Each structure stands twice: as C-alpha cells, then as structure tokens.
Amino acid sequence: QKEVEQDPGPLSVPEGAIVSLNCTYSNSAFQYFMWYRQYSRKGPELLMYTYSSGNKEDGRFTAQVDKSSKYISLFIRDSQPSDSATYLCAMRSSSNTGKLIFGQGTTLQVKP
Amino acid sequence: ETGVTQTPRHLVMGMTNKKSLKCEQHLGHNAMYWYKQSAKKPLELMFVYNFKEQTENNSVPSRFSPECPNSSHLFLHLHTLQPEDSALYLCASSHPQDTQYFGPGTRLTVL
Numbered sequence A: 001q002k003e004v005e006q007d008p009g010p011l012s013v014p015e016g017a018i019v020s021l022n023c024t025y026s027n028s029a030f031q032y033f034m035w036y037r038q039y040s041r042k043g044p045e046l047l048m049y050t051y052s053s054g055n056k057e058d059g060r061f062t063a064q065v066d067k068s069s070k071y072i073s074l075f076i077r078d079s080q081p082s083d084s085a086t087y088l089c090a091m092r093s094s095s096n097t098g099k100l101i102f103g104q105g106t107t108l109q110v111k112p
Numbered sequence B: 001e002t003g004v005t006q007t008p009r010h011l012v013m014g015m016t017n018k019k020s021l022k023c024e025q026h027l028g029h030n031a032m033y034w035y036k037q038s039a040k041k042p043l044e045l046m047f048v049y050n051f052k053e054q055t056e057n058n059s060v061p062s063r064f065s066p067e068c069p070n071s072s073h074l075f076l077h078l079h080t081l082q083p084e085d086s087a088l089y090l091c092a093s094s095h096p097q098d099t100q101y102f103g104p105g106t107r108l109t110v111l
Helices: none
Strands: A011-014 A019-025 A030-038 A045-051 A054-058 A061-066 A071-076 A085-093 A106-111 B004-007 B010-013 B018-025 B031-037 B044-050 B053-057 B064-070 B073-079 B087-094 B106-110
Touching (some): A011 A019, A019 A085, A019 A106, A030 A061, A045 A061, A071 A085, B004 B087, B018 B087, B031 B073, B044 B073
Parallel strands (some): A011 A106, B010 B106
Antiparallel strands (some): A019 A071, A030 A085, A054 A061, A061 A071, A085 A106, B004 B018, B031 B044, B031 B087, B044 B053
16 A cells, blocks of 8 residues: 555646645654645645644645544635646655655646 | 756666766755656655765665765766666755755656
8 A cells, every 4th residue: 555645637627616636645653744736847846834634725725634534635726727737745754754755646637 | 946956957868878967956955855756656755865964765776876065966877777767857955854845857768
C-alpha cells in the first residue's frame, strides 16, 4: 500500500464549479500537510500549508485535514480556466528527517 | 519564477555522455533537494543536503552523483544514464524541515 494515495484523474469541470481534490494516507505520524500546484512544464508551487487537523482558507482555496480519517482535501471555489493544472498533495511527520511524501497528483481541467 | 533556478531547462543526452544539472537558490535556505518526477508517478526524493552535508541518499544509482559546494548551489552530475532515467528533475530548497520551494525543473531525455 502506498503511503499517500491520490486519484490521478483527469478531472474536468466547467468554469465556476466547486472542485474537491483529495488524498488519503496511511502513516498516522504525518503532521504537516501541503498542496502544491504544478502547471505544465513548470515546477510545483506551494498553494496551501496546514499543520495537524482543521481547515485553512486562502481566497478561493480551502484546505481541510481530518487526521482521524487520514484524509485531506483541497476545495477550489468559483474555479477558473487558470486553475487548470496538476495538484499534488504532500505531507511529512515532525521527525528530524522532514522527508516529504507526495501523492501522484490530480490533473484538473477547468473548461470555459 | 520562484527563487530557485535550474539550468539547463532541457537536456538531451546519449547513454555514454556526461552532463551536469545546476540548481541555485536565492532564498537564504540551508537545505536543498533533488527530486525525480516521472509520468504518472509521485515525486521521488533522490538526495537531501543540509548545510552542505548530504543527509539522505534515497537508494539512488551511482550514475547520479550530487554535489553541494555551498548552501546556495546544488549540482547533479550524470554519467552513463539509461533511457528509463528520462524524467523531469526538480530541485527544491527550504529551511531545515520547513516548506520546500521548487525550481522549474530540467527535462532530461536519454537516448
């Protein structure tokens, strides 16, 4: 079993839709959770960063962490064509190594 | 663009060539990383350097040789690569155990 599972998609939605992206994980030691956005031919850029359980909102983006279910989500409201990209979840424990474990990435296409 | 730059952006090499990838970060970080990104696979961590010292080698074949002369620069020396090594090679930097910031990557094709 992979440490982090993420549906690769592709996910196609109309402009203005609410998008839900998800990852599940198996390691209960993970404490820090990130979402990266990667456009084609670019490196990943940090979108959201959360610690432990709870919600975090930044503009149209909301990150949720449910540690009891080992499940994290990224919601995008009022999706735009410019949101079309691959979204990578990543997580790590608080140990000294700080090693990030990534999901496979979900490819999102927002159609005008 | 982020504060992490990578050169070259694209590289095509034969299996007998020797080439190097370069990464430079302008963020004042002390940790630098090499990742490999292949199609339909999660990012694979290859090497980690903290304060110029290698702290992780993720069972990477010896045909990949990293070098970190200072906290701002990171190299990946390549020799006798295989076609399956074709991928996007990403460099990242961070404060130790903090959020990682990525460069744009080098798209490597091994013929």
